[in-house]
Amino acid sequence: MYSSSGSPSISASANAPAITALKGVGAALALKLARLGIHSIPDLLFHLPSRYQDRTRIIPIGSLQPGDECVIEGTIRASDIQMGRRRSLLCRIQDGTGTLTLRFFHFSAAQKNTLAVGASIRCFGEVRPGPAGLEMVHPEYRASHAEGLTPVEECLTPIYPMTEGLQQGRVRALIQQALTWLETGSVRELLPEPVRQQWRLPALKKSLVYLHAPPVDADQHLLLEGMHPAQRRLAFEELLAHHLTLMQLRHKVQEHGAPILNATQRLSSQFLRQLPFQLTQAQQRVSAEVCADLEKPLPMLRLVQGDVGSGKTVVAAVAALQAVENRYQAAIMAPTEILAEQHFINFSQWMEPLGIKLAWLAGKVKGKQRAIQLEAIADGSAQIVIGTHALFQEEVRFYNLGLAVIDEQHRFGVHQRLSLREKGRDGKRSPHQLIMTATPIPRTLTMSAYADLDCSVIDELPPGRTPVNTVVIADSRRDQVIERVRVACAAGRQAYWVCTLIEESESLQCQAVEVAEIMLKEQLPELRIGLVHGRMKSKDKAEVMQRFKAAELDLLVATTVIEVGVDVPNASVMIIENPERLGLSQLHQLRGRVGRGSVESFCVLMYHAPLSKQSRERLAVMRETTDGFRIAEKDLELRGPGEILGTRQTGMMQFRIADLQRDSDLLDSIRQVAAELADAPDVMESITRRWLGHQEDYGHV
Incomplete structure (x- = not known):
């Protein structure tokens, strides 16, 4: 941020x-x-x-243990150059309690003369086991042939x-x-x-x-x-400085006011009646919170968290209809074309029976089609606009934007979110903002990274959703895993096979997934296998995804590009190769691609041995729980906030002294102090200036 x-x-x-x-x-x-x-x-x-380091005490040589980092003092009893694979100067020192060797691989003639037999010496270094007992290698030292050495340090x-x-x-x-x-x-x-x-x-x-x-x-x-x-x-x-900055951002956004969007329920009640299911209590509760925010003259700033499949999109649709009922436009923005296109398909099915016109804008929409979409957005004939970051571009002009819905906010970064806010400003009013994420955010991060937002949690899955069984297995048993895929697909189900790489190179990742596709086609010749990766053209990617969704493909081999937003209820098996290379939250997102129907589903985490202690711990968490918030807490503990929030937001989390995990118990009191300082703008500005310099000005986009 x-x-x-x-x-x-x-x-x-x-x-x-x-x-x-x-x-x-x-x-x-x-x-x-x-x-x-x-x-x-x-x-x-x-x-x-x-x-x-503790240099305040002299430790007797006789009491030293390997690994000690300390000050010792003694008299040099032997000093010799040892020839061997590496020439070294060895000094044996004694203090009446024991003997220690000092080893120097790099030394001059002057040093050799200083470190002569009979000299008094004080050393600081790490004690290690050596060929002839304990030794220090290249310690810091002071030697003297006269009586007495300088006093030891008075402080650590x-x-x-x-x-x-x-x-x-x-x-x-x-x-x-x-x-x-x-x-x-x-x-x-x-x-x-x-x-x-x-x-x-x-x-x-x-x-x-x-x-x-x-x-x-x-x-x-x-x-x-x-x-x-x-x-x-x-x-x-x-921590107080960061919190105050987010409070100031919220205040700046709300200074401009927002359109009052009264809940007439003229459209939303029709929409809810046509759905083939009823909203869960959690969806109803969060919808009511959003509805109440939209009726206020201040811009809504609300983060809606909901685990994979909890039904956030329906809540967003109800909010969008509240904007349309009041003759305002709603924008739905997603981080990838796959997810944006899925939103467009869902919203089209929901909105067209209500007579609501949609516009679709992504990087692949070009030429005449793009011009048509831009005109519809600008003249207001497009009541709901769905797209990717293309909605940020300067050429996009909204007629009357009343609500901005941002999906998977952590993939955008706040500058982009705020630039969308500017799209709705008519000089006086800002659009309401609804931010959604399927990546559960630990309370610690919510209180610090999203302190400018009100938070709602959809903490209930729709009825009929089955928990996913997670299996952790070594890649030496790959044949068994392939057989599991064969059996599932023979029973009419579909499966994902996800490849990951340590390297960041997208080309290498694509190469790995292409090799996996060839191998799987050889071993599963009876299956219809598709391939998706980041280097493919958007059109080709969307075509393969659509074929998979239409059950024209049995197995989809992919990179982590399918992490967010792909909804295929018939898919019941997810294979993730080298899961030890991914964060827990990303694994949880991938696992959420299955278990979206009523059939028992499996996620197989196929690791490459040997695993580090941390990797074993992480995969154990995935096996033990499907609770996204527990997984997110563990991810925060193991990887830190920058990884959880995504690369575009790590800047805001680069604390100089504070540590969110260690100092999380301070956050409640910090919120209280921040509220008390609201009436002391000079103090607020001085504190934020001290810790953030001029960076709090990021709110002015």
């Missing part, structure tokens, strides 16, 4: 001193720091350590996130300068005192000093987990 190009500046004020104000920072170093999002001294102070040593050309020592020295500046300069405390007291948040200045130089007795486990009060203080403010 926010720009993902680099990290935003953390400066709360344009007057914050530039990083070049620090001693030793010239143009070249400033350029490297800029790659870390560091442009000012406050930016540097907010560049927090990722972990810490911070390890900072780096970029090419920067060293830890250089950044630590700059941070020390910044902390000195902090004593006399200021990083403003933006959270009001009552808020800090209510939520027991330490002061900003105190938190920053603590995190850059934790005392010897600091709880290292809490720091490593990101749960220390000083870290939580900063995470709280960063």
Whole structure:
């Protein structure tokens, strides 16, 4: 949602001193720091350590264990160059409790002289098992032939996130300068005192000093987990900044007002009567929430979540009819031509008996046909417009857009969603927005990524839908899987065979799916087999999909292009090759292509051994549950928010300090604080400016 190009500046004020104000920072170093999002001294102070080393204590050699990262001190008792496959300098040191070897593969004559027998030495490094006992390889060290070494560190040593050309020592020295500046300069405390007291948040200045130089007795486990009060203080403010920004976006959208679309039910009641089924209670509840929003003079901003097959499209149709009843247009937008075309087919069947005219606009609609569609949209004769991102194009002019329905929002990104909003603006009013997704979004993400939206959940499947049985099987048993497909198709059912690749290359993926098609045609000669992949022309893709839907094909071999929106109730078997390469939410979407009828359905996850621990865990979740929300929570835990929301929205989720999974317990209190700050626009602006720079301006499209 926010720009993902680099990290935003953390400066709360344009007057914050530039990083070049620090001693030793010239143009070249400033350029490297800029790659870390560091442009000012406050930016540097907010560049927090990722972990810490304990150099405050000297550990007896006799108590060391492999894996320890620590400071030791002793006297060099032997120093020799060992010749072998790799020439190395070996120093044996003792401290009265034990002996340790120091190993150097790269060394100079001066180092050899310094590391002579009898010298006192202090080292910091990781302890490893070696050929002759414990050793450190290339430790940091200080050696002295005189009495006494410098004192140990008084604080834990911070390890900072780096970029090419920067060293830890250089950044630590700059941070020390910044902390000195902090004593006399200021990083403003933006959270009001009552808020800090209510939520027991330490002061900003105190938190920053603590995190850059934790005392010897600091709880290292809490720091490593990101749960220390000083870290939580900063995470709280960063999450608050994101939430405030979304609140401001909502306010900007609603400033313009929206058409009041009263529910006359003249068309919607006819539509519901002609359906061969009744709406579920969940569909009725969500429809009522949408209906109430449309009757308000403020633009509806509602996200409707519903698992695969829960009937979101019918809810969208009822909302579209409410717009048409009030002489406004409705736009239905989908991320792929396959899904958009399916919406067009469904809406045509539903709307034509009601005398409602539709327009269809996608990339493949060209020439004279395109001109006809554009004219129908512009003069208002097209009451419902269905299409892909082609609806965003500048040439598309709506006559009177009252409602925009965006399906699978996470595939678009907010800029595109907001540009569609502009299509309906007549200078005074914005269209209502209904956003739908079949990708269940964990509450954590809903509260942060979609805080500008009201949320509804269709948490009930229509009667007659059967749960899908999920089987996890190794590809060494491919012949058994092929036999299962043969039996299902012989019984009059249809099947999907989905191929995936690790590589992002679409051409490689198409090649893999073409090889699979050839193999399956050889082994299943009696079946009618079709092929769909992303490199095919839209027309050819749609033709194959239509043949599959019409049961003219038994088996459809495809890439993940069929993930969203394909509705073939007769398909009862889904084979997914290499499921370990896909996210859980994507696997759940693919599995949702079967089980859409009343016949028992199967999803076979055919993995390639050996599986990693995480892959085993993920596939186990798919086998154990069909609950999309539980799957989404697990996906968030394993892959992070950027993957769940899709690449076009990851920018907004790139937190500097906060972690949505770790800090999810803060979100309720953050919503409360955000509401309290609504009457303090200066504070809101300062907080968002500190954490997001000018990126909150993305609302102005």
